[in-house]
Amino acid sequence: MTSLADEARLVLDNVADRTTSIFQPTLRLGVTGLSRAGKTVFITALVHNLLSGGRLPLFKAQANGRILGADLREQPDDAVPRFQYEDHIRRIVEERVWPESTRAISELRLTIAYESASAFRRMLPGGRLTVDIVDYPGEWLLDLPLIDKDFATFSQESISRARLPSRRSEAAPFLEKLDAVDLAAPADEVTARDLSVAFADYLKACRADKSALSTLPPGRFLMPGDLDGSPALTFAPLPVEPGKTYPKGSMAAHLSRRYEAYKSVVVKPFFRNHFARLDRQILLVDALQAINAGPEAVADLETALTDILACFRPGRASWLGSLLTRRIDRILVAATKADHLHRESHRRLAAIVRRLVDDAVARAKFSGARTEVLAMAAVRATREATVSDGGEDLPVIVGTPAAGETIGDRHFDGKTETAVFPGDLPEDPRRLFDPAGGVEPGSLRFVRFRPPVLQQTAEGLSLSLPHIRLDRALEFLLGDRLQ
Numbered sequence: 115m116t117s118l119a120d121e122a123r124l125v126l127d128n129v130a131d132r133t134t135s136i137f138q139p140t141l142r143l144g145v146t147g148l149s150r151a152g153k154t155v156f157i158t159a160l161v162h163n164l165l166s167g168g169r170l171p172l173f174k175a176q177a178n179g180r181i182l183g184a185d186l187r188e189q190p191d192d193a194v195p196r197f198q199y200e201d202h203i204r205r206i207v208e209e210r211v212w213p214e215s216t217r218a219i220s221e222l223r224l225t226i227a228y229e230s231a232s233a234f235r236r237m238l239p240g241g242r243l244t245v246d247i248v249d250y251p252g253e254w255l256l257d258l259p260l261i262d263k264d265f266a267t268f269s270q271e272s273i274s275r276a277r278l279p280s281r282r283s284e285a286a287p288f289l290e291k292l293d294a295v296d297l298a299a300p301a302d303e304v305t306a307r308d309l310s311v312a313f314a315d316y317l318k319a320c321r322a323d324k325s326a327l328s329t330l331p332p333g334r335f336l337m338p339g340d341l342d343g344s345p346a347l348t349f350a351p352l353p354v355e356p357g358k359t360y361p362k363g364s365m366a367a368h369l370s371r372r373y374e375a376y377k378s379v380v381v382k383p384f385f386r387n388h389f390a391r392l393d394r395q396i397l398l399v400d401a402l403q404a405i406n407a408g409p410e411a412v413a414d415l416e417t418a419l420t421d422i423l424a425c426f427r428p429g430r431a432s433w434l435g436s437l438l439t440r441r442i443d444r445i446l447v448a449a450t451k452a453d454h455l456h457r458e459s460h461r462r463l464a465a466i467v468r469r470l471v472d473d474a475v476a477r478a479k480f481s482g483a484r485t486e487v488l489a490m491a492a493v494r495a496t497r498e499a500t501v502s503d504g505g506e507d508l509p510v511i512v513g514t515p516a517a518g519e520t521i522g523d524r525h526f527d528g529k530t531e532t533a534v535f536p537g538d539l540p541e542d543p544r545r546l547f548d549p550a551g552g553v554e555p556g557s558l559r560f561v562r563f564r565p566p567v568l569q570q571t572a573e574g575l576s577l578s579l580p581h582i583r584l585d586r587a588l589e590f591l592l593g594d595r596l597q
């Protein structure tokens with residue numbers, strides 16, 4: 115249940131949000147996804163295309179010439195870091211390197227001046243929509259189920275996951291340290307820190323490219339934000355017995371208290387102060403990385419996405435459900451980096467992500483939110499071409515692989531344009547979950563391309579960043595609010 119202080123705080127926040135809304139409608143758009151899903155690139159490309167009048171034919175207000183202008187404004191929350199748009203866009207456009215990824219929550223306020231689509235409303239003064247973009251790590255959403263779990267349950271689940279054969283090598287150093295811990299011995303800070311570092315290292319190793327696993331709470335161990343090293347993050351699961359009370363001051367009692375502190379000073383404030391105020395949400399998914407890592411990573415991504423989407427339809431009686439005074443009414447699930455594939459595979463990529471989130475999306479619909487799934491590239495770093503190989507035409511993508519990237523024995527220097535045949539995604543998404551399904555781990559060739567060179571008009575003006583279906587995403591997320 116929410117405390118009185120929680121409720122008073124929410125009422126104040128909502129009044130503050132709506133004060134802007136009486137005179138000028140405000141929409142709080144959450145942008146999330148697991149680390150490296152493409153949040154920073156997405157927000158940067160979205161803002162850049164709106165500020166510079168980009169080519170967005172499927173974003174109707176823009177295509178019909180009704181957008182009069184967009185600009186950045188001071189954000190409403192002084193205590194939240196600002197999304198560093200200017201640094202990010204400079205790196206992409208001028209240096210042709212990708213910006214630094216999301217590590218914590220940040221925010222950016224944008225206003226869009228527009229002319230109404232209806233002839234009647236056009237007689238009134240022009241409209242303005244304020245969009246507050248809230249960027250936050252998807253890992254933080256994976257913490258919601260912890261609210262209802264005590265330390266023994268959390269520990270038991272985490273340790274059995276660490277003992278899975280597929281995680282053996284990543285988990286070995288942590289499990290070794292765990293074996294040496296005396297639960298009833300007096301707590302000491304050095305052992306607590308040692309254990310929590312070993313636990314965090316194991317979680318991070320599971321996220322690395324080779325295994326690409328996703329379901330790894332607690333979220334702040336992967337994405338600590340500004341809490342790195344703080345006591346609330348200095349804990350680890352222990353093989354405690356459910357229902358048993360350990361002596362005060364013992365290792366087990368100490369870490370159990372830290373775990374409870376993590377929930378009350380880290381997890382709950384995020385949901386209360388930020389998540390509960392969102393109106394719309396985009397969830398970015400890097401399915402290609404998981405597909406390339408194999409069936410276990412795909413199944414694991416499915417679990418993570420289901421857990422993430424569960425936050426958007428909490429039961430009314432749950433802690434989060436009782437906290438929400440407004441409802442998220444639209445959720446877009448977007449498969450990112452579609453520019454790594456030829457157009458012929460985009461439909462298959464969208465079908466794969468649809469399959470990954472099917473159950474969760476059906477439930478979100480049930481709770482009143484409109485959901486859509488699409489395949490997108492916020493920044494298109496490649497173009498398409500066909501090469502002929504022994505009489506057969508192969509669809510390829512052409513771009514500049516980043517320095518240090520390799521395909522087989524080819525090494526790239528970051529300067530040379532190259533044609534890559536990325537391989538085929540299966541027509542039937544179910545094959546990805548099947549170890550005998552025929553999609554060999556590592557069989558798809560995904561290299562990191564550098565951001566593109568901006569095209570120039572005949573007059574020498576730079577065009578906006580190219581994209582794939584960013585306009586479709588904008589139409590779904592903002593279109594109806596610009597009527």
Ligand code: GDP
Binds near residue numbers: 154
């Ligand atoms: P975040 O952790 O969710 O903020 O992820 P980023 O936005 O930093 O993206 C992580 C990496 O994915 C980037 O450094 C790029 O290499 C790649 N990436 C993200 N979006 C795109 C895209 O639209 N096209 C291409 N080609 N690569 C992308």
